């Protein structure tokens with residue numbers, strides 16, 4: 001039995017639907033299509049799958065997906081809470097399941113009609129009286145009820161303390177747009193953006209403007225996790241070894257509104273996730289060649305660069321200034337265009353991009369791809385993993 | 392969720408013949424531009440600009456004579472009472488097009504944009520006619536109202552000498568209503584109630600605090616055992632795990648620690664742009680999320696000194712808000 | 718009546734705010750004055766059958782009120798060249814529509830200004846848009 005999660009699992013298949021503003025079908029169908037595609041990409045059949053995991057926010061039950069896809073006996077199923085923070089949390093679940101033998105092949109899936117169905121931009125309200133609703137009740141009466149408004153609150157303070165400006169956020173958006181322009185799956189495929197476009201776009205929640213905010217997307221993605229030993233025997237599209245994976249929630253954690261900590265210009269929960277990933281993998285920031293950094297909003301990319309030690313606290317704007325996030329830069333990131341420019345599938349489209357980077361099949365493939373960092377949502381209990389090559 | 396796949400392709404094929412054609416109904420002004428209709432319009436809309444009704448003032452103006460208000464342009468060709476009682480014109484291609492949409496479930500229709508350009512002001516005695524062309528039909532779009540298509544029409548207005556006096560583009564959305572529209576809340580008289588802020592959900596752990604606000608008190612929860620203050624309230628003290636607590640009134644003095652100005656989306660019941668701040672309270676280690684009132688949202692800044700007030704923000708609903716200290 | 722001169726204007730100038738009481742009389746009067754007899758603009762029963770609470774303002778009236786808002790500021794010698802509006806929440810009796818506007822652009826070549834305006838009721842913006850005016 002393993003004592004850490006180092007090198008205990010690999011991603012052997014990825015699948016996804018098209019990304020659109022109007023899928024025209026149910027979230028369940030999107031989940032099924034993505035799952036079936038991932039199984040096929042792994043060189044498996046539905047019979048092989050015995051574990052399933054997704055987000056608590058997903059509307060498609062494991063057993064419904066299983067039944068529709070033709071998956072039979074399940075020995076492991078679970079869910080991970082906290083929105084986009086779950087993006088690698090679900091991977092953590094899958095890795096633990098295969099490492100402990102609870103399951104052999106775990107499907108991780110997520111689908112949403114994020115534009116044509118329920119839109120997160122419309123904010124939180126109503127629902128049963130849970131501790132979560134009581135939490136939101138401290139903010140809804142003031143009108144602070146959308147993800148953009150919560151993230152803008154942290155962004156404003158971060159800008160005040162570090163001197164970061166909207167122009168620094170624009171560099172993140174433009175780097176990612178440059179990537180999306182080459183990615184046929186991206187919403188902004190072949191649609192470049194200028195600095196002026198970014199700076200003159202309407203304000204959503206000052207200091208965030210339109211292009212600082214992610215897409216609202218319909219679509220589904222899935223991937224298959226198994227042990228490295230089984231991965232070596234598969235005729236799959238290429239395996240990405242999971243060098244480490246971890247979750248974290250910090251002191252005085254709230255969901256998106258941790259405004260009561262001594263400082264709100266850093267991410268204690270992501271610091272905790274980073275620390276574990278370095279400890280488990282034995283790697284350092286210098287070993288990471290490229291990254292998929294969760295980007296529901298542009299500013300959150302900066303804080304994660306600091307959490308993972310690519311630069312010192314408060315210095316992310318200097319780190320990215322000379323194109324570090326672009327191809328040929330120190331850390332080519334969000335090479336699919338990210339959630340700002342490809343699609344917003346709650347971070348799970350980033351997991352698939354992470355696998356493509358390891359396989360060498362990204363639309364914007366960097367020369368070096370030994371190790372890829374993939375992170376999940378920010379401002380909430382969250383998670384991250386490091387992918388590497390399977391020998 | 393709109394038509395998909397082959398069905399959608401087949402439907403969109405049936406739309407193609409409509410793009411670029413005239414809608415085919417007669418749009419001829421039944422009367423010359425005349426003082427009576429102008430006066431009627433100006434009275435209804437309370438438009439007191441003298442150039443429309445005062446011959447003397449108009450003569451002295453740059454126009455030199457009475458002119459019609461430019462936004463009346465379309466009024467000169469609308470058919471009036473016939474719109475309420477008349478049979479639909481069988482030649483009306485626009486209606487025919489709308490029926491195609493109705494038949495496949497895109498029954499909703501809403502005008503979203505209009506644009507008018509005026510080449511010259513119309514004068515008494517002018518006579519206008521118009522021709523309307525269906526300019527474009529968009530691809531299928533997801534909108535706030537539902538899945539649908541935007542139809543653009545362009546109307547060109549000419550005068551008795553066939554000179555173009557103005558034009559109008561009109562954009563309507565034909566959509567599949569995404570769900571039954573929720574009945575708007577009504578008050579006792581049956582009139583629609585004014586929208587209000589979203590109220591907090593109340594339960595054991597927070598109800599006492601909101602009741603305090605309704606009684607004009609800004610309270611802070613305090614551990615009865617170790618005396619630590621905490622906000623937002625929680626059922627247990629994180630320092631000593633005591634579940635015994637009481638409360639004290641806050642001093643209400645503070646300083647803006649961070650803030651945002653919300654522009655989008657505009658939720659009914661709130662005024663936008665809307666300033667929301669995290670305020671460092673005078674009580675050490677405590678912060679409070681609040682609206683900053685009585686100042687321009689653009690003037691809110693980090694470090695701004697503010698003080699609390701319990702204010703009735705909606706009928707029967709008080710909140711703790713902060714305002715600048717003069 | 719004095720008119721605003723082009724030379725006196727600056728980008729960012731705010732127009733005097735107007736509060737327009739939306740009454741049945743205004744809605745019905747505006748609809749009939751514009752020859753728009755579509756029943757939803759004058760017949761409460763027809764409006765309710767269409768899912769609305771009451772009669773609601775037609776587009777010509779909205780256009781006319783936007784024009785009035787701008788020319789009340791600019792005066793008799795201003796010429797309206799273009800009105801481009803986007804429609805939002807309906808105007809029904811009992812609402813108050815607050816009109817605000819600012820000078821968005823100035824074009825020296827033809828002495829025109831573009832005014833950006835919004836008419837807002839309790840449910841949000843009833844109308845937003847721009848009006849282009851030539852000034853003396």
Ligand SMILES: [Zn+2]
Pocket residue numbers: 614615616617618619628629630631632633
């Ligand atoms: Zn205590």
